[in-house]
Amino acid sequence: MKRKSDKPIKITEVCLRDGSHVVAHQYTEEQVRSVTRALDDAGMHYIEVSHGDGLGGSTLQYGRSLVNEMKLIEVAAEECKNSKLAVLVLPGIGTAAELKQAHGLGASLVRVATHVTEADVSAQHISIARELGMETLGFLMMAHMAPVEKLVEQAKLMESYGAQAVYVTDSAGALLPDQVRERISALRESLDIEVGFHAHNNLSVAVANTLAAIEEGATRIDGSVRCLGAGAGNTQTEVLLAVLDRMGLNVGIDIYKMMDLAENVVGPLLPRPQDINRGSLVLGYAGVYSSFLLFAERAGKRYNVDPRDILLELGKRKVVGGQEDMILDVAAELSKAQKLGV
């Protein structure tokens, strides 16, 4: 495989963070322990553990965690012999206090996430994370919503605050391979730091997008085992590793062990198959934040509205990540309109 970067590829497994959405944030200590242990044994580079909406995300807005994420981080840290422990923080939801606590428990990497046009809210958290000595990466979410020039401008801001890599985060799973190529290539040419890519598989192109990103020079790559992430999940880690191996790129993670843990350890955690159903397909099609799926399904049931109509309406209103409260509101409005026959 031809790559436009000679730096090693570093994989971050996100099923214990992005997958938290799928299990409605009900992960137990034992589940986190066994998944982390198996991933560590397989040689995973980074393992991310946090509430699905990042540190401090356990709320009525996003769903409460069954177990305090700090406890889950502590448990995961105990199991990380070689893997590094990562956390996610969204300024506006999580604060420096939570970041410091997670760092104290053993998290050594943080992704500081903002909407793709709002990078300047990350300055405070990036600089605190660097002071703590954490590896600090920027995460530009809903990357499909901004033109390439805007993305570059925002990534440069994160670089100026001290981010050591910036991710193109396709939170809606809406980007197509050419669009990924264009974005990664633009960032690689404009930044002195590494570029990352985080996919969602809502349009079934997560692996294809990730390959395009790697070819263009992305070196920080996310995946979730069994697609255990919001919506239709992320790039399926064990599949990506097998494909990369076939393309001659060995990243140092044991593929057989990944296959086994996907089957035996992560498989039993799935509440339902992570295939692309009509709901997750609409997320990618309408460009809506992937964690909205379960909320739209619940709101649809409550107000007797088709969840697809809710998601399409949210897309039209250009709702950004974190606006889960809009879902009930939109569902109520649609239901009112249905009753009035408009």
Next chain:
Amino acid sequence: MSKVKAAIIGSGNIGTDLMYKLERSDVIELTAMIGIDPESDGLKRAEERGYKVFSNGIQAIEENPDVADIFFDATSAKAHVRHAKVLRELGKLAIDLTPAARGPFFCPAINPGSNLTEQNVNMITCGGQATIPIVYAVNRVADVTYAEIVATIASKSAGPGTRANIDEFTITTKRGIEEVGGADQGKAIIILNPAEPPILMRDTIYCEVKNMDQEKISRSIAEMVETVKQYVPGYRMKQEPIFDENRVTVFLEVEGAGDYFPNYAGNLDIMTAAATRVAEDYARHMLSQPSK
């Protein structure tokens, strides 16, 4: 009728919007605007309207202490910590619109007329001014154990001060929910939305209560909305409160008066309208005291 002299520190979005609000006051006379950037839009507008302008920050007040008796601080939390000290030494009243939280929290819909002896009062945050009255309204009839608020504002209405100090927003709002709203535990979330045309400020308030009584709670909330409307006419419920077991959810929309920023920036409006209210209470109080 005589008026009390006031000045604004900070020539950003909030400071400039406040200038227009104070022009309408019958007890406050705005005299000056103090900034640090002579090229800022706020200072230019202040100068055009005939106010004294200074671009050397707090030094201007140290050099011209007689310019005003009331100082509104619309800079940033970090800057206010320094400003508060100077104003205290000069014996001036500080109305703090940053989340620095040096003085006691103030929300005009909840504690009108109190705190009139304090030298520094804090206006919490825009999200706090919009949501804490509702938490208070629910708490006074149903005892709130946990309240969580989500403030979503248009990206264009969030200035650099807000953006650089986002933790101060969430932490100060959380404290306000607990200390002024009366919730045993609070949590605040802020979201910036860049959609064009810009969205109106919207706020969602979730309360978990001990004594669920839908009718009482609905009535208390409706009364509170009317109280806030007195100083923020564009403050309204998006739909009736939703009740779910021990939980109440309220959806609000705040449309601004369109003074400096267009109507979507209800977050600026609620802050400056509330600050104007408290300053007027103080001014009336000062004017009623026999002169020294």
